[in-house]
Amino acid sequence: MGEIFSPIEHSRTADEVVQQIERLILEGVLRTGDRLPGERELAQRFEVSRPILRDALKALEARGLLSTRHGGGTQVADVDGQIFAAPVAELMASHRKARADYLEYRREMEGIAAEYAARRITDDDRALFERIMARMEEAHQRGDFRDEAEIDVEFHNAIGECSHNILLLHTLRSCYRLLSDGVFENRLILFSTPGAREQLLDQHRAIHDAIVAANPTAARKAAMEHITFVEQATSEVERTGDWLRVSRLRLQQRIDSDNGVARKSPRKTRKTVSN
Structure with a gap:
């Protein structure tokens, strides 16, 4: 301690x-x-x-x-987890618009937090960022998706901490808690998407470099661009998942039909005409 x-x-x-x-x-x-x-x-x-x-x-x-x-x-105690009560978190998890609003909120708030962090960073803050960035790169080299996703949350928490703004710190922590609890996008799927891990690492490095260099404009821009990428990549993962689901069902239906399993339409009974 x-x-x-x-x-x-x-x-x-x-x-x-x-x-x-x-x-x-x-x-x-x-x-x-x-x-x-x-x-x-x-x-x-x-x-x-x-x-x-x-x-x-x-x-x-x-x-x-x-x-x-x-x-x-x-x-x-779980002070940050209590900001969003369980019933509210469940409501957000079940409504697609909530995810879009969540990322919109994060984009703006993380942009501000990164800007403040770059303005207010101390030597100890730099040491913290260096440690987290080194761990993230190490997890990336190992191909450890789960560890990389966990460090991702820790990285963003550090931005809020280094902004030295108490409200930003706790509201952002509560947002990341929703990620950890799986309320919003599945981070493991995002990190396991081909090509996404490299882009995410580059984006985190850009945020890190701008904050450590005390460049507020670059830090805000890098943080907001990162969330925009997450938004687009998550949407693409969902669309691809829908395509896979539909194509799998379509293929199964064709197989069943070819095997005579598909339900046949009932024949119309011929009406007899009396002479």
């Missing part, structure tokens, strides 16, 4: 511990699922008594920011 927790220097109250952990969650330092150190260690880092720490953790848990599992310690 590193030295992200600072000693409480003043009154050493539970309120100050609460405020520090709140700030770490709000600023994206602590993320959903991150596990806090054990009670003894955490109390030492804050330089407070264990009763004070327990009061702080209980207050944060009561507000839904932390969760405690028996034998699993204390971890950051």
Whole structure:
């Protein structure tokens, strides 16, 4: 976890511990699922008594920011996943227009986030981007579609984090959570499409290079062009899937017909004319 927790220097109250952990969650330092150190260690880092720490953790848990599992310690609750309630996510998954609106929203928001990241990038942000980009290239070389798709989400999360805008950070995280939950496009299908992986890697590299070089205009342009490509490629995958489905059904129908399995039209009964 590193030295992200600072000693409480003043009154050493539970309120100050609460405020520090709140700030770490709000600023994206602590993320959903991150596990806090054990009670003894955490109390030492804050330089407070264990009763004070327990009061702080209980207050944060009561507000839904932390969760405690028996034998699993204390971890950051799913704060980003709660932005889109399950019923709303299910509605979006079942309506095609929602996907188009989702990508439209991402294109604009990620363009702004990339621009801000390029304007505000720090040396530590650069180090973060370099690590993620290196992992993405390594996964690409291995041909590991699943790992590459997971790093893709991490890459875009990093853009939101490096924008140093709290609202952008959390709204974009909630958007990527919809991807991870499979509400929108199937990223594995996109990454396994011939030629798409190379283009996606080039686009991520262009975004990375522009942000690291502190070029806001290029960063925004690269981010928006990337989402436009995702939109077009996903649409093409869907169209191709429909073509494959229809052609498969058509072939099966012809085979069944040739084998005499197809349903025959009933013969019309001849009307007898009485003399």
